[in-house]
Amino acid sequence: MARTDAASRVIAAPSDQVFAAxxxxxxxTAxxxxxxMSGRFERFDARPGGSYRLVLTYADATTAPGKATPDSDVVEARFVDVVPGERVVQAVDFVSGDPAYSGTMTMTWDVTPVEGGTRVDIRADDVPAGISAEDHAAGLASSLANLAAFLER
Incomplete structure (x- = not known):
C-alpha cells in the first residue's frame, strides 16, 4: 500500500533564498x-529532466545500517518539475539490493511566502515499505531544522 509522509516548517528567510537552497x-549538502549523516553529490543538474546522485553516509552505521552499503544510502533522483520560487518535484529511487526499498518515491517541496518568512512543505508520496514512518518523519523534520539553521544564521 502506498504511503505518504509530510512535514512543514516556517523558516525566517525570504522565499527566494529558501528556494535557492x-x-x-x-x-x-550543507x-x-x-x-x-553527511552527503555528497556525484552529479547534479537541477532542471526538469535533470538528475542527481546523492551519497549519504552515516557517522555511526551501528545504529542505522545503510540501504546501499553498510554505512551509506545512495539516492538516484530526477527532477520532474522545477517552478522557480515555488516548487521542486523529484522522483527518487534508493539504490539497494533489498526489495523493501524499491520503487520510486515522489518528493514535492513547496515554498510559500508567509508573514515572518517562508513556509516549506515537503510531501513524500509512495514511500518504500522499508522506510519506517517514524524514522522518515524524524528525517524530514531534521532536514527542515537543518534548512532553517542554514538560512537563519
Whole structure:
C-alpha cells in the first residue's frame, strides 16, 4: 500500500533564498542530510529532466545500517518539475539490493511566502515499505531544522 509522509516548517528567510537552497548542490549538502549523516553529490543538474546522485553516509552505521552499503544510502533522483520560487518535484529511487526499498518515491517541496518568512512543505508520496514512518518523519523534520539553521544564521 502506498504511503505518504509530510512535514512543514516556517523558516525566517525570504522565499527566494529558501528556494535557492533547494536547487543549489553546495547548499543541499550543507542542510539536507539528516542528523548523523553527511552527503555528497556525484552529479547534479537541477532542471526538469535533470538528475542527481546523492551519497549519504552515516557517522555511526551501528545504529542505522545503510540501504546501499553498510554505512551509506545512495539516492538516484530526477527532477520532474522545477517552478522557480515555488516548487521542486523529484522522483527518487534508493539504490539497494533489498526489495523493501524499491520503487520510486515522489518528493514535492513547496515554498510559500508567509508573514515572518517562508513556509516549506515537503510531501513524500509512495514511500518504500522499508522506510519506517517514524524514522522518515524524524528525517524530514531534521532536514527542515537543518534548512532553517542554514538560512537563519
Amino acid at each position: 533547494l536547487v543549489d548542490p553546495e547548499a543541499l 542542510w539536507l542530510p539528516p542528523d548523523g
